[in-house]
Structures are given as C-alpha cells and as structure tokens.
Amino acid sequence: MSHPPPVPVRGLHHFAWRCRDSEETRRFYEDLLGLPLVHVIKSDHVPSTGEYCPYVHIFFQMRDGSYIAFFDLGDDVAALPSPNTPAWVNHIALRVDSEADLLAAQARLQAAGVEVLGPTDHHIIESIYFFDPNGIRVELTTPTVPQAEMDAHALHARADLDAWTLRKAGLRAAGKAPHA
Numbered sequence: 001m002s003h004p005p006p007v008p009v010r011g012l013h014h015f016a017w018r019c020r021d022s023e024e025t026r027r028f029y030e031d032l033l034g035l036p037l038v039h040v041i042k043s044d045h046v047p048s049t050g051e052y053c054p055y056v057h058i059f060f061q062m063r064d065g066s067y068i069a070f071f072d073l074g075d076d077v078a079a080l081p082s083p084n085t086p087a088w089v090n091h092i093a094l095r096v097d098s099e100a101d102l103l104a105a106q107a108r109l110q111a112a113g114v115e116v117l118g119p120t121d122h123h124i125i126e127s128i129y130f131f132d133p134n135g136i137r138v139e140l141t142t143p144t145v146p147q148a149e150m151d152a153h154a155l156h157a158r159a160d161l162d163a164w165t166l167r168k169a170g171l172r173a174a175g176k177a178p179h180a
Helices: 022-032 099-111 147-155 157-173
Strands: 014-019 037-045 052-061 067-072 091-095 117-121 125-131 137-143
Touching: 014 022, 014 052, 022 037, 022 052, 022 067, 099 117, 099 125, 099 137, 147 157
Parallel strands: 014 067, 091 137
Antiparallel strands: 037 052, 052 067, 117 125, 125 137
C-alpha cells in the first residue's frame, strides 16, 4: 500500500512546557535571555479537550520567528523531571550567532547568579548549559564548522544510526546497556 508523501514541515512554531510561575519565567526568558513576551492566552478550559483547567499560556519569540512557550496552571507547581531519564538528556537548544555571543551570554547568566556549565566543544557546535527557574535544561549553542561539513555528516547519518542500532542490540544482549 502506497502512502502519500509527508507534508513539508517548515520549522518549529513553538515548544511548550509547564512553568511554576509565569512572571518568574518571564523575567528569565525576557529580561535575562532577551526573548520578548509576544502573546498571552488566558482560559479556563483546554481548547483541545474541553476540560476545566484555568491557565495562562505565554509565548516568547526568537529572532527566526519561532517561540518557546509555557503553561502556568496557577498552582505554583513545575513539571517533574522524568524519573527514568538523566537530567542532561531532556533540554532545548537555542542558537546564537557566534562564540563571542555565547561567551557574552554566559557572563550575563553568571552575573545574574545562574550556574552555567561550559563552554563545551561538541566538534560541530560549542555550547553552554544551564537550568531555567522551572528546572528545564537550556543549551545555548553556536555552529563552529562550515555548512559543507554539516552536509557531509548528513550523507552518512542513516548509516551511523544503523550502526548504533546494531551496537545497542549487542550491548543489551551482553547486559552492558547502562539503562537496560
């Protein structure tokens, strides 16, 4: 059976998380990181399900037109981390223009009392890591290689994933998978 081709996904519109306090979150993303608050939705009912749950949904815009968004459910509770996932795994990575911008952001965050890890060299990008007031891990990153190098990586990405799938099966069979 043939399926129609996938519709083109043009980019990220927004990624949303729960926040403990919308004003605390606004201060962090707008005042500290410089992402303007551009939209607020207030409702007592969830549009997709109809359930009663008073909330505010806040949107911060990035320069490419995409957003990071949060739901404040009014109960001063942040989303819990996943109990089966290390804290470094789930995060959002936001791109900055240069290594100089990355270092400037690091200095600004540290001056505000935010603990920052890095810079970390990932061989194709350089990154810093920190947690927002909700316990969400945020990465600021900048490319450090030309696009041609990234294009070369794309040529063997599927083969690299296939090799990992085989290795993972071997690790599991040998009882050596760290999170089996």
